[in-house]
Amino acid sequence: HPPTPKQAQSVRRSFLPKFTTMHPLATRSPMKVAIIGSGWASYTLGQKLRQGPTLVQRATTWLRHVSQKLTPASASADFSQGDSARSHEVIPISATMISDRNHFLFTPLLASTCTGTVEYRNVAESVRRTLGSPSGAPSRGLTFRLDRVQRLEPVTRDGPDGQDVVGVRVCGQEREDHGVFDVVVVGIGALPAFHGTPGAREHAVTLRSIADARHVRRRLLAGLETASNESLGLEQRKAAVSFVFVGSGPTSVELVAELHDFLVQDAAKVYPIAAPLVQMTLIEASSQVLSAFSPELGSFAKSTMVRRRGMRVLTNVHPTAVHRDTIDLSDGTTLPHSLVVWSAGVEANPALASMGLRVDKAGYAEADDHLRAPGWSGRVFVMGDCAATSLPKTAQVAAQEAAWVATQLQSVSASTTTTKPPFLYRHL
Numbered sequence: 385h386p387p388t389p390k391q392a393q394s395v396r397r398s399f400l401p402k403f404t405t406m407h408p409l410a411t412r413s414p415m416k417v418a419i420i421g422s423g424w425a426s427y428t429l430g431q432k433l434r435q436g437p438t439l440v441q442r443a444t445t446w447l448r449h450v451s452q453k454l455t456p457a458s459a460s461a462d463f464s465q466g467d468s469a470r471s472h473e474v475i476p477i478s479a480t481m482i483s484d485r486n487h488f489l490f491t492p493l494l495a496s497t498c499t500g501t502v503e504y505r506n507v508a509e510s511v512r513r514t515l516g517s518p519s520g521a522p523s524r525g526l527t528f529r530l531d532r533v534q535r536l537e538p539v540t541r542d543g544p545d546g547q548d549v550v551g552v553r554v555c556g557q558e559r560e561d562h563g564v565f566d567v568v569v570v571g572i573g574a575l576p577a578f579h580g581t582p583g584a585r586e587h588a589v590t591l592r593s594i595a596d597a598r599h600v601r602r603r604l605l606a607g608l609e610t611a612s613n614e615s616l617g618l619e620q621r622k623a624a625v626s627f628v629f630v631g632s633g634p635t636s637v638e639l640v641a642e643l644h645d646f647l648v649q650d651a652a653k654v655y656p657i658a659a660p661l662v663q664m665t666l667i668e669a670s671s672q673v674l675s676a677f678s679p680e681l682g683s684f685a686k687s688t689m690v691r692r693r694g695m696r697v698l699t700n701v702h703p704t705a706v707h708r709d710t711i712d713l714s715d716g717t718t719l720p721h722s723l724v725v726w727s728a729g730v731e732a733n734p735a736l737a738s739m740g741l742r743v744d745k746a747g748y749a750e751a752d753d754h755l756r757a758p759g760w761s762g763r764v765f766v767m768g769d770c771a772a773t774s775l776p777k778t779a780q781v782a783a784q785e786a787a788w789v790a791t792q793l794q795s796v797s798a799s800t801t802t803t804k805p806p807f808l809y810r811h812l
């Protein structure tokens with residue numbers, strides 16, 4: 385039960401100056417936090433930390449703290465000598481973001497940049513500009529460092545149950561030592577999975593960055609130009625506008641739909657000779673497109689796509705090799721192509737294991753229900769696509785986890801002894 389105003393006042397007067405029990409993370413002020421990555425999870429966390437705890441959060445922390453002290457079970461343990469009268473105040477956070485990308489990418493709209501429906505600058509946010517210190521308020525905002533983190537090293541001290549981790553050193557590729565942090569939050573995402581297909585890494589393009597989107601756009605336009613050149617043979621012109629999409633998850637299906645709209649609505653007017661030659665092929669290894677969704681939705685998507693001119697969907701077939709101008713399929717056929725876009729799932733980033741985090745069989749970083757990496761005394765959090773949880777690898781999950789980690793960190797005061805309840809994902 386929340387304390388009555390009288391109880392709260394009495395606690396404030398008589399007990400607050402006497403607390404000695406500290407939150408395990410409340411080792412110094414301000415708390416130094418390193419955020420690794422600048423994607424959905426890390427950027428959301430950066431935003432939340434930059435905003436600081438809300439008034440409601442501060443009030444909740446204080447009330448939680450007071451009611452905690454009023455419970456008979458904790459009274460004897462917590463009310464002893466020493467400590468500061470301000471121990472109930474949340475500890476300020478000094479955050480440093482370290483990432484090998486200096487911008488946040490709004491991935492759901494990346495496909496639209498391939499056709500020019502949305503401009504590149506509209507899907508990218510400079511981390512320095514949006515999360516850095518605003519002029520005139522140097523104490524707010526976070527520090528950004530462009531680097532690829534390679535290793536995390538525990539700084540330990542003898543504790544009652546063996547060695548306690550009291551800090552984490554972050555080591556990067558460009559800067560060997562980024563310093564020791566009280567807390568490190570890892571959000572380095574996942575990498576595209578090529579499933580060992582020969583030539584895929586070299587000759588296919590993934591859709592994960594602005595550079596990838598530019599590449600797709602360039603190849604698309606180059607293909608349309610070549611196919612418009614009537615002095616070339618028909619087969620050569622057809623091959624120039626033969627686009628292959630591997631994988632039929634949401635990314636692939638969205639891109640195919642976006643490109644088809646572009647080719648039908650815009651390119652047909654500007655490239656009237658090339659547009660009728662365009663052939664788009666979607667390849668899916670299983671029997672259903674959009675296999676993460678219901679079979680009804682999958683069949684609807686497939687039937688809608690195949691009704692469109694120049695579109696075909698091949699299911700139960702997968703690429704066995706990708707070459708510069710052709711792609712071999714498991715049914716023995718070979719298709720010519722001028723562009724292969726590869727969106728066949730993701731795999732764990734090997735950097736997680738080399739950082740020293742405990743990983744599962746698939747290579748994802750293990751985390752408990754509070755998103756804490758095991759073996760780091762609660763000082764390393766893992767969130768987003770790189771975490772080995774049963775949740776889908778989506779921006780929604782990454783952003784919710786980040787917001788949760790932010791409130792977790794922002795409610796640490798010198799006297800709070802409990803952590804919040806476990807992270808719970810709420811599907812929108």
Ligand SMILES: Cc1cc2nc3c(=O)[nH]c(=O)nc-3n(C[C@H](O)[C@H](O)[C@H](O)COP(=O)(O)OP(=O)(O)OC[C@H]3O[C@@H](n4cnc5c(N)ncnc54)[C@H](O)[C@@H]3O)c2cc1C
Nearest residue numbers: 421422423424425484485492533572573768769778779780
């Ligand atoms: C084209 C596309 C469309 C999508 N559409 C949707 C959608 O509509 N809805 C949805 O919910 N999800 C969508 N997703 C999935 C969503 O983008 C991911 O789930 C989300 O980005 C995961 O966030 P994250 O922060 O874990 O990883 P990421 O966003 O991948 O960020 C990882 C960050 O870590 C950095 N990094 C990597 N290694 C290191 C290292 N060693 N050191 C330092 N930094 C490092 C990277 O540069 C990057 O900044 C889409 C994905 C793609 C590719």
